[in-house]
Amino acid sequence: MAEWTASKKRGALRVQLEPRLDVPPAWFPVAVSLGAVFVALILGGIVIAFSGGNPFATYAYIARASFGDIGVLSDTIVKATPIILTALACSIAFRMKLWNIGAEGQFIMGAWGASAVVLAPLLPPETTRWLFIPAMALAGFGMGGVWGLIPGYLKAKFNVNEIISSLMLNYIAVSWVNYWVFGVWSEGGFQMSPKFPTNASLPRLSDYAETIPFFRGLTTHAGLIFGILAAIALWFIVYRSRWGYEIRLIGDNPRAAKYAGINIVRNTILVMALSGALAGLGGVSEVAGVVRRLQTAPLNAGYGFTGIIVAWLAKLHPLAIILVSILFGALILAGREIQPSGIPKMIQGIILVCLIASDFLLRYRLRFTRGEVE
Amino acid sequence: MDFVVILQAGVASGTVLLFATLGEILAERSGVLNLGVEGMMLIGAMTAFSVTIATGNPWIGLLTAMLFAGLISQIHAFITVTLQADQVVSGLSLTLVGAGISLVLGEGLSKAGTVSLMPNFSIPLLVQIPVLGDIFFKEQSVLVYVGYLMIPLAWYYINHTRPGLHLRAVGEYPSAADALGINVYRLRYFYVFIGGIFAGLAGATISLAVSPGWFSELTTGGQGWIAIGLVIFAQWDPFRAALGSYAFGALRRLILDIQAPLTLFGVDNPFYYNPYLSFFLQMLPYAFTVIVLVIGSREAIRKRLGAPAALGEPYIRGERGK
Numbered sequence: 083m084a085e086w087t088a089s090k091k092r093g094a095l096r097v098q099l100e101p102r103l104d105v106p107p108a109w110f111p112v113a114v115s116l117g118a119v120f121v122a123l124i125l126g127g128i129v130i131a132f133s134g135g136n137p138f139a140t141y142a143y144i145a146r147a148s149f150g151d152i153g154v155l156s157d158t159i160v161k162a163t164p165i166i167l168t169a170l171a172c173s174i175a176f177r178m179k180l181w182n183i184g185a186e187g188q189f190i191m192g193a194w195g196a197s198a199v200v201l202a203p204l205l206p207p208e209t210t211r212w213l214f215i216p217a218m219a220l221a222g223f224g225m226g227g228v229w230g231l232i233p234g235y236l237k238a239k240f241n242v243n244e245i246i247s248s249l250m251l252n253y254i255a256v257s258w259v260n261y262w263v264f265g266v267w268s269e270g271g272f273q274m275s276p277k278f279p280t281n282a283s284l285p286r287l288s289d290y291a292e293t294i295p296f297f298r299g300l301t302t303h304a305g306l307i308f309g310i311l312a313a314i315a316l317w318f319i320v321y322r323s324r325w326g327y328e329i330r331l332i333g334d335n336p337r338a339a340k341y342a343g344i345n346i347v348r349n350t351i352l353v354m355a356l357s358g359a360l361a362g363l364g365g366v367s368e369v370a371g372v373v374r375r376l377q378t379a380p381l382n383a384g385y386g387f388t389g390i391i392v393a394w395l396a397k398l399h400p401l402a403i404i405l406v407s408i409l410f411g412a413l414i415l416a417g418r419e420i421q422p423s424g425i426p427k428m429i430q431g432i433i434l435v436c437l438i439a440s441d442f443l444l445r446y447r448l449r450f451t452r453g454e455v456e
Numbered sequence: 457m458d459f460v461v462i463l464q465a466g467v468a469s470g471t472v473l474l475f476a477t478l479g480e481i482l483a484e485r486s487g488v489l490n491l492g493v494e495g496m497m498l499i500g501a502m503t504a505f506s507v508t509i510a511t512g513n514p515w516i517g518l519l520t521a522m523l524f525a526g527l528i529s530q531i532h533a534f535i536t537v538t539l540q541a542d543q544v545v546s547g548l549s550l551t552l553v554g555a556g557i558s559l560v561l562g563e564g565l566s567k568a569g570t571v572s573l574m575p576n577f578s579i580p581l582l583v584q585i586p587v588l589g590d591i592f593f594k595e596q597s598v599l600v601y602v603g604y605l606m607i608p609l610a611w612y613y614i615n616h617t618r619p620g621l622h623l624r625a626v627g628e629y630p631s632a633a634d635a636l637g638i639n640v641y642r643l644r645y646f647y648v649f650i651g652g653i654f655a656g657l658a659g660a661t662i663s664l665a666v667s668p669g670w671f672s673e674l675t676t677g678g679q680g681w682i683a684i685g686l687v688i689f690a691q692w693d694p695f696r697a698a699l700g701s702y703a704f705g706a707l708r709r710l711i712l713d714i715q716a717p718l719t720l721f722g723v724d725n726p727f728y729y730n731p732y733l734s735f736f737l738q739m740l741p742y743a744f745t746v747i748v749l750v751i752g753s754r755e756a757i758r759k760r761l762g763a764p765a766a767l768g769e770p771y772i773r774g775e776r777g778k
């Protein structure tokens with residue numbers, strides 16, 4: 083039990099910490115997380131002011147540029163879609179206390195896998211969309227899975243720290259995709275592949291504007307369906323299946339899980355592969371729904387790292403991840419036009435710091451007392 | 457391709473990894489895993505470069521960088537030591553915050569032009585040793601020589617001094633250290649701070665000596681993460697850390713130089729005739745980090761060596777007899 087005194091305040095105000103023995107009410111963790119985000123925005127504002135900007139104008143701009151009308155709201159959802167999938171990827175690995183921070187690389191490899199179907203080409207360009215999209219999704223899911231499986235296997239068999247190995251694979255994935263983008267599939271020497279045919283792209287709402295005029299100009303694409311289906315499937319796996327029970331038990335108490343006869347080696351490999359595959363599906367959604375060609379920069383935009391924060395803020399809950407992703411989609415969308423350009427990244431980092439710090443309030447109860455104690 | 461030149465440049469760029477790795481070794485020896493090295497290095501590189509531009513004096517830039525990175529590291533110390541939160545997530549967040557702050561404060565710095573750098577010089581007498589003199593003592597930056605001194609000093613400090621004994625006690629068996637009157641919390645704060653100072657020094661070494669300038673996140677390019685991997689390879693020993701750091705430094709230089717000649721070992725150089733293959737060369741440092749981790753981890757299992765016993769565990773006074 084730690085304690086300290088804030089003696090500068092009137093008299094001796096003592097703050098005493100006691101471990102929480104009771105389970106706090108359901109609203110309490112949510113309130114603490116929201117409070118942490120609020121504090122993070124204040125801290126971020128201080129840094130913005132320090133670097134010569136106006137924090138109020140910046141935040142007002144972010145809100146307007148991401149939720150201001152139906153058009154930008156649609157763009158916000160487009161930015162949220164890849165984050166939903168990378169955050170789901172992180173959440174399932176974190177649930178087992180496997181620190182997969184390679185979602186960024188798995189995302190890019192997924193995009194590469196989907197692109198290979200179009201560009202290699204594994205399927206002729208006139209293939210129907212109903213075959214093309216599932217084939218691309220499967221290829222991306224598989225490539226992402228392989229990229230997650232590698233650190234999972236090394237962790238399970240050689241006890242290699244998965245944090246570093248998964249992160250190193252991010253850099254390798256970027257070089258790998260660069261090789262194909264610059265060399266093999268380059269379109270006339272530019273640093274991008276040729277555009278995918280329409281059959282190989284995920285449909286956007288605006289594609290149906292002729293029948294439903296309301297959809298005119300809306301960029302939200304079918305990748306969102308991947309994200310929502312994956313979230314529901316993951317919710318079912320984690321909370322309603324035997325496998326999910328095993329994953330949660332290993333995460334909460336690996337020793338108990340071991341004595342219960344749960345195969346930790348196999349689960350480590352499987353969960354890392356599933357995590358990578360989900361991130362890979364995010365890459366498929368982004369490459370087929372937004373970029374519509376293989377190009378490194380828009381894919382290597384930090385969705386994997388944002389996924390870590392979103393997963394944490396959503397307390398690893400698959401359905402909460404959808405909501406939190408939309409908030410972060412807004413931050414990223416508006417952030418593109420904010421100067422200095424590092425602000426969205428900095429705010430994300432500060433939010434994560436405040437969140438971790440705030441977890442303390444869930445584990446301890448603060449008691450304020452005046453005068454001499456004990 | 458001249459191997460002496462590659463090794464000479466390798467020692468210089470390896471000095472960056474050396475500082476970062478030594479700092480992380482000290483922090484981890486006290487029981488605190490800090491994954492924020494990359495972020496602290498970015499802070500160091502940005503601060504060193506911008507303060508040097510503002511003052512014209514690289515020494516002031518260097519010291520400010522070390523101090524700022526050290527201060528940033530205290531966020532991690534507060535969250536993990538006082539608030540007892542998870543060290544992995546806290547370290548990750550420190551990397552994001554460090555990268556974000558350095559991007560915000562470093563906006564526009566990349567166009568700021570050149571600055572006066574840390575001085576380079578040769579060491580008299582030692583430079584005349586054949587081959588080794590050219591590699592280690594010829595026209596190197598003063599920071600490279602500081603690196604040479606740090607290796608034995610860190611080793612001696614950890615293994616043969618009283619504060620070093622306290623450091624190891626806090627990392628291996630904090631409750632026993634506490635019982636002996638060592639302040640576990642204060643020492644952990646202190647060594648996280650030292651780790652931050654070293655990471656700031658590593659960042660400053662990039663922007664003021666090895667590859668001068670500020671290139672946003674590409675300035676460090678994952679070297680902070682490689683350093684964390686090297687700590688495991690080094691098994692928390694400064695001499696092995698130096699070996700790994702200089703080897704990685706030489707590898708970075710080799711990747712650049714191998715693309716220039718027309719022939720390699722008597723055959724056409726594929727990297728010259730197909731420049732796209734250089735993307736595979738760029739993977740090498742990261743792939744080697746994974747390989748080095750596998751080697752280090754297997755060796756640790758075989759020799760029953762391991763990380764400091766309390767690494768990653770918050771110390772909670774009076775809870776269980778750890």
